[in-house]
Amino acid sequence: MAEKSLIRLGVLTRPHGLAGGIRCRLDQQRVPSISTPCEVQLGYSLSFANPFELVLNESGREGEIVCFFRGIDDRDKAATIVDMGLFIDQNVLSYNDQFSDPGLIGFDVQDERENSLGQLSGIVNAVAHSLWRVKEGEREWLLPAIEEFILDIDTMNRLILVRLIPGLYNDDVEVVQ
DSSP, X not given: OOGGGEEEEEEEEEEETTTTEEEEEESSSSOOEEOSSEEEXXXXXXXXXXXXXXXXXXXXXXXXXXXXXXXXXXXHHHHTTTTOEEEEEGGGEEOSSGGGOGGGTTOEEEETTOOEEEEEEEEXXXXXXXXXXXXXXXXXXXXXXXXXXXXXXETTTTEXXXXXXXXXXXXXXXXXO
């Protein structure tokens, strides 16, 4: 598994039950679906991580999942991996809402005329919908991540095409064509 595609999903916090389950506190608010079984890395940092096979995951409390790993089949064994980070290939993750996928961070953002608007630098999870933080040089602005504004997400070219409305990108109130 190539290191460059691994992301830290969260931190293993404590054993769950008697069958070797362990809670994982997620680094993000959105809970992904994980295609299991899959190879993951566990460690205090990716540099010192060891391979494990994640065989099952279940929903836990808010912001958590419960993980089951091959070879970790009781509470005592689960306790040996507490406080380790869970590093996973982002290709095995999927999100119910495509606009909340942290894999989009780093994509270039362009308007309908192919003018560069910056790069997606973060995702803010608001009550109604996600907001994308777009950074252009020293300037940062928020884009509502909804279908009315997001025209296309080109994963091959790491490009997001958006529709602007007056006042969204600039403070001027001119009509955007």
